[in-house]
Amino acid sequence: MSKLSYRAPALDKGLDIIELLALSAEGLTQAQIANHLQKSVNEIYRMLNTLKERGYVEFEEKSDQYKLSFKLLNLAATFDPTKSLLEKANPIMKEIAAMTNQSIHLSIYTAGKLLVIAQCDSGSPFNYHVPVGSTFDLLETSSGRVLLTFQSDQERKRRLDRRKLFMKIEKTSKLPLNQLKEIEKKFSKQTVHRIKKDGCEIVKSLQIVGITNISYPIIDHTCYALAAITIPYLNRLSQKNEINIKETSKILEKYSAQLSKELGFNC
Template sequence: MKTVVKTPARPRAKSVEGESARSPRYTAPALEKGLDILDVLVDTADGYTLNELSVKLGRTVSEIFRMVVTLERRGYVQGDHNDRYTLTLKLFEMAHRQQPIRSLTAVALPLLRDLANLTRQSCHLSIYHSGRVAVIAQVDSPERWSFGMKVGAVMGLTDTSSGHVLLAFRDPAERARMLAAHTRVEGEIEIGHEQLSALLDDVRANGHEFVPSRQMRGVTNVAFPVIGNTGDAIAAVNVPYLERIDQKINPEFGDVCRMVGEMAARLSALMGFSGYNLETE
């Protein structure tokens, strides 16, 4: 099975004479300090003490102390008994309340439930978020055993099937911006630029990725892009396929792949895209 995605022509971006995003006209030093703290904490699962934060930011402890206390009071960071600070899920929750994501999730969930029931497999929907892949919706398999991703979980951008289809179905400039913002997750497998480029070209040519999981043995990922009305991937549908080896008869792998592709095409159509066709070779 091959997926053919006919993307519409893209308008050229217009530049504004005399303005540069790299040379801001106005600055807010206090706000920038707070954002710098959030940016640093994104990169750690174990958190940092105030002293470690000061070293990372190149600022004194007295400069950042009130910022950290304010961020903790507002629920953006949390401190443990060792005075190590980590991010909470508040930023993710805020992004999840954003209208486009809420709309996408609301439309996708009934289709994900149907897909789980038809395939007898778990499935999830992911988006690109701040250099990583974030799970925004998930439905468990109706079977006794299932394997799935938690809503809110973050995954690697360059070593997951969801990340690959999200990257493959973006224009080169946007793909470069996504990779420039790439933030590694714990355990993420490194991949060279040329190898990644060739892999993404294959994913785009095929319209999907079917590949053994790079994180869990015995799982085969079946990932398709959800295409928006601009022709870009706005999300990825993924089924972490588990093969039954007992006498229970479930849909075969090829049938599961077809069902996932059909679901992604339906969701893309609901998102305003009309060029998503599934061809069987």
């Protein structure tokens, strides 16, 4: 949590509730919300009522659960910070896919998890791609690890804290528990340093055999990563003239830098 000169505890509490509900597709009871936020039921009672009256949350009497309404989505539609990113990224992604003959996708951070917001297929009949709208654990993917690495220490910690909450509620890990714990253990002490040094991550997929993930950050005017652009490199034995991982990485590095520059990166 940021150390601001002036605090607004009630606002913090309301935002915590909204962010928590964004992590739960099923909704949560008042007691569950209090438990996850480590607050008493009385502390959040008035805030939940206010959020309900303002239309930000809905209450289902049958299940006794609170859920986010569509109000935030409607507000976001009037100002979408990803719109400019997508407008600039889509033509670049098509060019990269054509040059490398590999599929490519663009991901952002949202509510403790990774969200794929754009994708472009390769021209090959043998193709692997990640669908738009897919969500993943931040630490299980190259995109997520790259996004986390190129943040301030404070923001990285905040996102990792949100990730823990997301994992606790959704239990969506696709990896064995011991493997996931090893990744978590190494991330802050080793992985962040390595990715910062390399400026990217090139590593075999933890989930798909035969895929090598090549992921670069897209950095905007804030000097921190707004998105991650990733090629899940598929080594096709049937295509002799296919460019290799090293050449593909150089192409992705060039175009990720171009996209970052178009988004105001000048740090």
